[in-house]
Amino acid sequence: MFVTKTHHEYTEVSTELKLGYGSCITNKRKASENLANFSLSSTACGIKRMRLSSHKVEKGKGPKGVSLKLKLGLNPWVIKKRIQLSDIGHLARLLLAADLVKGHILPQWDARRIEGIKNGVQVAVWDCDTKSEHQLTFKQWPSNGCYVLNEKWTTGFVWRRGLKKGDEIGLYWDQSNSRFTFSILNRASIN
Structure with a gap:
């Protein structure tokens, strides 16, 4: 039985889907998981019906050869950055692109x-790799409009985590816990 609900009836459901990220996931995910499971099971049932009704279709393919594999784009790292020398050097700050901050972080903040x-x-800033929280300062540079994380960036992340030029990091704003979440996504290859 399907029940249609209005937008206002879903005020308790988070729109963030963070399945599969272990320690980065908050306790408020159950409603999201239930909604995702409902959507996935509905999609799976539809695919199964399509396969049964189309007996001439190649296994794993839908009408006209379209793949029926369900792929979830569960990548919370809306800000990905390859570490530059300026991020780990004497400037003691992590530079973040203005368009990414304006598109993914500020819409979740109050005035x-x-x-x-x-x-x-x-x-x-929650380091989900080491399960530790650090206090930093988030600021916009008036000269170029870019955003930075500084004050304790060097000690809390560069030195502690051994960040090097070319390492790829990820960040996102965790609305449920009102904090950034940080992870090292890929280490730079050693030449």
């Missing part, structure tokens, strides 16, 4: 927090 960025706001 008071956004206003504070010009002077710098204290933010928590």
Whole structure:
């Protein structure tokens, strides 16, 4: 039995889907998982019906050879960055592209927090690889409009995690816990 609900009836359901990221997942994911499981099972049933009704279709393919494999794009790392020398050097800050911050972080912040960025706001950064939280300052540079994480960036991340030029990191804003989540996605190859 399918029940249609309006947008207002889903106010308790998070729109973030973070399945499969172990320690990076918060306790508020159950409603999202239930919604995802419902959607996945509905899709799977539809695919099964399509396969049964189309007896001349190659296994794993739908009408006209279209793949029926369901792929979930569960990648929370909306900000991915290859570490540059300037991120780990004497400038002691992680530079973040303005378009990524404006597109993925600021829409989740309230007006008071956004206003504070010009002077710098204290933010928590959860390192999900080491399960540790660090306090940094998040700020917008007036000269070029880019955003930076600084104050304790060098000690909390560069030195502690041994970041090197070419390492790829990922960041996203965890709305449920009001903090950034950080991970080292790929280490630079050693030549």
